[in-house]
Amino acid sequence: MSEAEQLWNWRQKIANLYYEIRSNPDPEAAWRIWCDTRKTLFRTHPLSPIEPADRQAFAGPVTFPYDPALRLTVRMAPAHPARMTVSTGADGEVSMRAFARTQGLQTKFGGELTLYWIEGYGGGVFLPFTDATSGKETYGGGRYLFDTIKGADLGNVRTDGTLLLDFNFSYFPSCAYSSRYVCPLSPSANALKSALRAGERHR
Numbered sequence: 001m002s003e004a005e006q007l008w009n010w011r012q013k014i015a016n017l018y019y020e021i022r023s024n025p026d027p028e029a030a031w032r033i034w035c036d037t038r039k040t041l042f043r044t045h046p047l048s049p050i051e052p053a054d055r056q057a058f059a060g061p062v063t064f065p066y067d068p069a070l071r072l073t074v075r076m077a078p079a080h081p082a083r084m085t086v087s088t089g090a091d092g093e094v095s096m097r098a099f100a101r102t103q104g105l106q107t108k109f110g111g112e113l114t115l116y117w118i119e120g121y122g123g124g125v126f127l128p129f130t131d132a133t134s135g136k137e138t139y140g141g142g143r144y145l146f147d148t149i150k151g152a153d154l155g156n157v158r159t160d161g162t163l164l165l166d167f168n169f170s171y172f173p174s175c176a177y178s179s180r181y182v183c184p185l186s187p188s189a190n191a192l193k194s195a196l197r198a199g200e201r202h203r
Contacts, residue, residue: 001046010047013037014151021169022155028066031168035063038171049174049181061171062203070167070198074104079114086184094184095119096126102163110193113165115146124149128186129170132195137202139176142186145169145199170199 001009017037024030039060042048050058079098086094096116105112109131116126127146134140145165146152152171156164173183 006046018153031066049177061200064197064201066168067198072165073162074102076100076163077103114189129190130186131192139172143170167196167198172200
C-alpha cells in the first residue's frame with residue numbers, strides 16, 4: 001500500500017477499535033480489547049510509531065492495571081476563550097481553541113481539564129493532560145484521552161452536560177516512541193497535581 005493508503009487503514013482500525021469500546025457494556029472488557037488491539041497494531045502495522053527494526057520484539061504498550069475508580073463522570077462548563085497554535089514539524093502548525101472545562105476533578109486530582117477544539121477542516125476534540133506521574137512513571141509531555149481527528153473518541157458526551165472520562169484509556173502520543181513525530185504536548189492548564197495511575201505507562 002502507499003503511505004496514504006497505510007494511513008487510511010490505520011485510521012480505520014483505530015476508529016473501529018473505539019467504536020467497539022463505545023459499544024461494549026463492560027468497561028474493563030473494552031479496555032482489554034483496547035490493550036490487545038494496540039499491541040497488535042504497534043507490532044505489525046506499517047505506520048506503527050515503533051521503529052521497524054524493533055517491532056518484532058516489542059511486547060506492546062505497557063499499562064497500569066484497570067482501575068474502575070478512575071472512570072469518572074464530570075460536568076462540563078464553558079472554558080475561558082483562548083486559542084493556541086502548536087508546531088507539528090513537517091505537518092505545519094495546529095490551531096486549537098478551548099471550548100469546555102471540566103467540573104468535578106479538583107477535589108480528587110487537584111485540578112480541572114480543558115477540552116480543546118482542533119480548528120481547520122472538520123475539526124475535532126483534543127484532551128491531553130499531565131499529572132504527578134508525568135516524567136517519572138509516564139511520558140513527560142503528557143498523555144492523551146481524546147483525539148477525535150485520529151479516531152480516539154470514547155464518545156461519552158451526554159445531553160445533560162456531563163462527560164464520562166475513563167483515564168484507563170490514557171495513552172502516549174507517538175512522539176513518546178519516535179523522534180519521527182512531533183506531537184502537541186499537554187498545555188500547563190491541564191496539569192493535575194495527583195498521580196493518575198491508569199492507562200499507558202513506562203515499563
